[in-house]
Amino acid sequence: MVALLNKKLNAVRVQETLDKTDSNYNRSSLLEIEEDGSILNDTLYGLAKAETYFSRPRDLWIREDGHREYGNLYNPYWQTRLIDTTDIERAAAITVAHLIK
Numbered sequence: 599m600v601a602l603l604n605k606k607l608n609a610v611r612v613q614e615t616l617d618k619t620d621s622n623y624n625r626s627s628l629l630e631i632e633e634d635g636s637i638l639n640d641t642l643y644g645l646a647k648a649e650t651y652f653s654r655p656r657d658l659w660i661r662e663d664g665h666r667e668y669g670n671l672y673n674p675y676w677q678t679r680l681i682d683t684t685d686i687e688r689a690a691a692i693t694v695a696h697l698i699k
Contacts, residue, residue, distance in 0.1 A: 602645050602691045652673065654675040
């Protein structure tokens with residue numbers, strides 16, 4: 599599963615917002631990394647990819663017959679984990695982000 603999430607910048611409290619709204623807050627100029635136009639369409643984007651896999655702990659519930667148990671829909675041993683996105687998925691996300699307004 600690949601998910602692309604977005605949120606408008608005005609709905610998020612980011613460092614740039616703090617700089618503009620809080621006069622008591624002063625960060626070092628070394629931490630200023632924003633550039634003009636650095637946030638596309640004034641929207642923050644997040645891309646993530648997850649996969650499902652079967653993992654039966656062999657040390658907790660040892661099978662008496664010694665055989666390996668394969669994944670099926672009736673087992674509670676399904677897990678999920680985040681994995682790296684591919685270059686194609688990142689390129690597709692950038693394309694979609696440019697189309698969202």
